[in-house]
Amino acid sequence: MTVATYEQALDGLRAAYGETVRLVRSLPGEDFSAPTRCAGWSVADLLFHGMLDAQRALVALTTRADDAPDRDAVSYWRDYPPGAEASAGPHAQFVRRSAAAYATPESLVGHATSLFEAAVRAASAAESTGRIRTQGHVLTVPDFLATLVLEAVVHRLDMPTPVTTSTAAMAVTEPVLAALARTTRPHGMSPDLFALLATGRDRPDEDDRALLGPAAARMPVLG
Numbered sequence: 001m002t003v004a005t006y007e008q009a010l011d012g013l014r015a016a017y018g019e020t021v022r023l024v025r026s027l028p029g030e031d032f033s034a035p036t037r038c039a040g041w042s043v044a045d046l047l048f049h050g051m052l053d054a055q056r057a058l059v060a061l062t063t064r065a066d067d068a069p070d071r072d073a074v075s076y077w078r079d080y081p082p083g084a085e086a087s088a089g090p091h092a093q094f095v096r097r098s099a100a101a102y103a104t105p106e107s108l109v110g111h112a113t114s115l116f117e118a119a120v121r122a123a124s125a126a127e128s129t130g131r132i133r134t135q136g137h138v139l140t141v142p143d144f145l146a147t148l149v150l151e152a153v154v155h156r157l158d159m160p161t162p163v164t165t166s167t168a169a170m171a172v173t174e175p176v177l178a179a180l181a182r183t184t185r186p187h188g189m190s191p192d193l194f195a196l197l198a199t200g201r202d203r204p205d206e207d208d209r210a211l212l213g214p215a216a217a218r219m220p221v222l223g
Helices: 004-026 029-033 043-061 075-079 090-102 103-127 141-158 167-181 191-199 206-218
Strands: 131-134 137-140
Touching: 004 043, 004 103, 004 141, 004 167, 029 043, 029 103, 043 090, 043 103, 043 131, 043 141, 075 141, 090 167, 103 206, 137 141, 141 167, 141 191, 167 191, 191 206
Parallel strands: none
Antiparallel strands: 131 137
16 A cells, blocks of 8 residues: 655655754753653664664665565565553663663764665665665565654654644555544544554543544554
């Protein structure tokens, strides 16, 4: 399922990475050790994890794939079912140790900013109808960008400082979560709350369940 055009996905990525950069630049140094909604990870850990996505994007967007796509913006997430915790296992240890190795939060933010900006530049230069290979799968460029947008949006929502997600980023993210949940966001529920419930960051309360109806039993849809 294609949820966005190349232009929409690119705008979403630019907005999502830009929001993350603005957020972490505004945080005092002590906040980088604060916990996030991603269990077991601090702000610094989560930021480094996001940097790895941007780094992966730089490789994928400059390496053309000739095979037919075997995943799209929705089916890509089959490999990340509910209960799959990114903050556990060898990857988590690598992330924590790497994030802790930065001399200051400012140096971490500086590196993150350069990678996010480079990823957006690479996405801007990518062939809009091209295909890329990542994590053992082939996706079209728009679908790949949509996966990056969703991950950036969710992890920005994981941060302890509340902000409202931009329309451009959520316009790419929400259709993916809605497709996975086999529903649409209920009228009266904010896009950010829908994303938090769909990814298991929040649990639906009585009011949420009333709004979601049968879809409440399918939450979360993503690990």
